[in-house]
Amino acid sequence: MARRMSGAIPINVIPAEYRPAILEEYKGNPLIEALPPLTDISDLMRAFGRFPLVSDEERTLSPVMRMQAISRLDNYLEPLPQHFEVADTLNLILRGGYVHRNPLRPDYRAELIRLYRHSLDGDRRSLFAAPPSTAPSFALFGISGLGKSTVIEQTLSFLPQALLHKKYKFLQLVWLKLDCPGGGSIKQLLLALTEAIDSLIGTKYKPRRLRDTSVEEFIIEAAKIAARHYLGVLVIDEIQNLLAAKGVGVETLLNFLVMFQNIAKIPIVFIGTPQALSVLADRIHLRWLR
Numbered sequence: 001m002a003r004r005m006s007g008a009i010p011i012n013v014i015p016a017e018y019r020p021a022i023l024e025e026y027k028g029n030p031l032i033e034a035l036p037p038l039t040d041i042s043d044l045m046r047a048f049g050r051f052p053l054v055s056d057e058e059r060t061l062s063p064v065m066r067m068q069a070i071s072r073l074d075n076y077l078e079p080l081p082q083h084f085e086v087a088d089t090l091n092l093i094l095r096g097g098y099v100h101r102n103p104l105r106p107d108y109r110a111e112l113i114r115l116y117r118h119s120l121d122g123d124r125r126s127l128f129a130a131p132p133s134t135a136p137s138f139a140l141f142g143i144s145g146l147g148k149s150t151v152i153e154q155t156l157s158f159l160p161q162a163l164l165h166k167k168y169k170f171l172q173l174v175w176l177k178l179d180c181p182g183g184g185s186i187k188q189l190l191l192a193l194t195e196a197i198d199s200l201i202g203t204k205y206k207p208r209r210l211r212d213t214s215v216e217e218f219i220i221e222a223a224k225i226a227a228r229h230y231l232g233v234l235v236i237d238e239i240q241n242l243l244a245a246k247g248v249g250v251e252t253l254l255n256f257l258v259m260f261q262n263i264a265k266i267p268i269v270f271i272g273t274p275q276a277l278s279v280l281a282d283r284i285h286l287r288w289l290r
Helices: 042-047 065-074 081-099 107-119 148-156 184-201 215-229 238-243 250-263 273-282
Strands: 014-015 138-141 164-167 170-173 177-178 233-237 268-272
Touching: 014 170, 042 138, 042 164, 065 250, 081 148, 081 233, 107 148, 138 273, 148 177, 148 233, 170 184, 177 184, 184 215, 215 250, 233 238, 233 273, 238 250, 238 268, 250 268, 268 273
Parallel strands: 014 164, 138 268, 177 233, 233 268
Antiparallel strands: 164 170
């Protein structure tokens, strides 16, 4: 896959600025020190909710016009205690996943190059010889319509999606959110991942001949791309669609998930219905959020 990037900086890529970290494990890590500071829950409560505006003048409008305003409720979000638990957990795994991926650490780049060379020979090895053994992750499972995706998207909206570190000459992907299409496949999910990265930062990672790329090769390549750009967290929504897809198979899906969690050390947030819960619960390491 190509690694070309256009000369102009894409509009969604923000120049990184740094604030000294307070916690010892965060200090000196530009991936963390460029993130917005953690917000006190009282401040987050005021900003997290979405409340449609209703003016006194609108109350006197005709019934037909007032009926049109009902669609504003689609953008309504009442902050609840569990929403802040989700926000706190997502911020925790994002920073936790970066602790052991400091690009300024002398041995990190050497390990990244070693992973690349081994992967060319089909040998999948972890970026790290030391703990942690897997990336921190969590899951949100529940029936449709509970607002699982909404609360995750609202939490992500407080974070930049891509940061350009001019000082250190690299580009950081803070988060990506992918929706599993109904009847989709692992290849389609990986294709969506590469297309999302290309659209966001102006690269050309999308394979030209998808048929010539095996699922295993695509998984390895996608993990390398995500690691190369320091992806902070990958959100996979509607994961039950992938489990139900014809020909996907649980083992193939788990191979993909293990690649990202255990080898590339990229945290994953899973969103899905109880249908996916029974399959994934005992097979991958998750931080459960209830």
